[in-house]
Amino acid sequence: MRNPGINVLSIGLVRAVPAGLAAVAAGVGLAVLIRRAVGAPGWNPGPVLAVGTLTGILAYMVALGAFNYWVRWILAGKRPEEAETKTDLPRWARYFSFDLDHKVIGVQYLVTALIMLLFGVTLGFLMRYELTSPGRTIMGPNMYNHIMSLHGINQIAMILIGVSGLMNFLLPLMLGARDMPFPRLNAFSYWLLPPAGALLFASLPAGGFDTGWTVYPPLSVQAPLGMQFMILAVYLVGLSSILGGINFLTLVFKGRAPGMSLFRMPIFGWASMATSLLQMTFTQFIGMSFLMVLLERLVGMAFFVPSSGGNVVLYQHLFWFYSHPAVYVFVLPGFGIISEIIPVFSRKPIFGYAAVGLSSLGIAIGGSLVWAHHMFAAGMEPWLRIPIMITTVLVAVPTGVKVFAWISTMWMGKIRLETPMLFASTAIAVFLIGGLTGVPLGIVPADLYVTDTYYIVGHFHHTMFGGFVFPLMAAIYYWFPKVTGRFMNERLGRVHWAIMTTGFFTTFLPFFWLGLNGLRRRVYDYDPSDPFQTLNIVSTVGAGLLVTSFFLVAINIITSAIWGLRAGANPWRAKTLEWQVASPAPDENFETPPRVVDTPYGYGRPGSVHAIMSTGGAEGDN
């Protein structure tokens, strides 16, 4: 592994972290001096640290080398001849540098997401543990609120990052492209995230925030300093998400291999198209609403707090205008993954390709018009309730189309129940429960009962696990050979699946009953006379299993990357393009562009191939 000849300063992160920290100090110092000069008291943590954060991020990106190419271009007055692809760095060092290869960036994203996932589920377990008995169990109400809020936004950021990681690694390979259309922008998008993660982690020692991930004012305007850290972190994640959306959308429309018409794309391509469209169109709204809260906190601008002339319901409209479409950003790629894995392991074509592909767009478009169903009880205009109820329940239709299609794909198939298939089929079951329990939430009078109870918490954990976490696990087991050239350990994988599935249902099925019986969400405590304790204990035991399962997969990833069984180019006998090149995927994806001639799902049709690979590529074995 270790190359004695390597200059540590050629690793981007080694330069960027000290530069960033020094610039934070410089920015803070500068802000204090300016404040003194204008006669204000020098130290005021909010504005001073805001300046420090911005200078820190800028210096970190500069030291990382994110701007090198663009600066050289400006200085030379013409586009630099040779691209600075840092292939002289050893492989491991590329993961810590501003590398342009989409496969490196994809792994960077996914590892970041997994670290945040482990952090987030640990926070979740602490919350669950607190609720095993009435009164104080392990922490006070303030700490509980901070941990609950951080758990929420950490998982949201984790999912956005994980989604980008999956699309980064897979999409160029699946569509037969050399790389992303804008590789520098792609690396730039990723490298915004480590400071975002650092800000999120730092928000807790900085005083935390107690608003949940929704940041509703006026509470968020009064919240401690940690709120500002969180807002800036979300801003970075959002910027990364917008830039990523532009990149992926361009890839889908302009980067496909010859012969790959839109209707010859793998379903994951349609899912990515719909997700990117949402990311690019709607992320601005959360950025704007959070920025307005930040400005209200820092300089007293009056947007939302009524005592200074603002309107709190306005915030909720702006916030949900992104944050509802965002849940489709989270689940559409997962649907794409399920749609890839089910046919391969059932040895049958995806049932109703066009409907499955187009329903992603249907969900994206429909999902853009339902934001106010989060606000049925929020004091919004009453006339909005019925139109939003109708659009909301309509989204069930394209979602149902997908579920029916997956099951029909498996029907009469020749199913191999290996780990990717175990996770993919469990994802369908979990999402099904999430989807069906969501229908009452769209029907206004039913929602007025269960909104803001544990019923909601149960519902969205089912959709997030069924739409993202279980598919992510399926994806890890399925594509691991393409990333590392090795299999994940199958036996440990099955154990992981069994513990995770048991843990999941034990944790989250009780939530529906708890919510219907009046347990409010986001509460630190309940009354000893309430009938809630038993199921809270059951749920916490489940959460223990669930957290354990995530550490198991982390162990499996690390050990399999080193000692796993070697995998050939196409170990699952799949037809999509990424399996037609060697494992691990070579630096240059395709020596010459593949020529796509048919659907990627021609299972059962004799002699069907998705594409003709000109040279090299899959070396014999499958």
Add this chain to the structure above:
Amino acid sequence: MKKHLMALAAITAVGTAVLAYLFLTKQITPARASSQAHDVDRLFSVLFAIASFFLVLCLGGLVYSLIFFRRRKGDESDGPAMFGHAPLEVTWTLVPLAIVIVLAIIGAFVLQSVTAAPKEELDVRVSAFQFGWQFNYPNEGLQTNELRLPIGQPVRFTLTSRDVIHDFWVPEFRIKEDAVPGMETTLRITPDRLGDYWALCNELCGIGHAYMRAPVKVVTQEQYRSWIEGLKKEKGS
């Protein structure tokens, strides 16, 4: 093929019947203490009964496939090349579409019923703050920290907040509404069951959120009047 479809149909029919029966007959919610609660619970029963059909159909199809359509050992061949089936796909688009539209229409009627404004309403103004409630009976000129309501009397709550967003919820009354600073919101409840309940804050409002509650008593008309008179006397003295 036909045999398997028949099996799935049987599983779906039996499973749906059992689940729907349970949802329609068993109460899985707390006591119903308002006329709105009966509407909401009936709606839930119908929604869950319909959902149980889709749950059993899909879960049944999934598990059935995983059990009966497994690859035989050593069989490396593909399954049948079924790329789709247009009439089936149209069916599973249009039938759910029709069902959700009907559900939305039912929802609209129930919404109409639980928010309808009857003629003779008791006005109660609710003022929320971190972390408590204050109730104002404007017709009596009284302010209290607990809520007493006469049974069978439609009540109009006018909600507001003095600081951050709160939410007024008595689980036994079912429906809830946010108490929002800077504006007034309305919630209509007709209590129809005597008893002691709690009004809870249902919107995260800070460190004391879990403990933000006030006692609610639904009492007879006579008890209500004498309570009001007692308070007035107390105030006068």
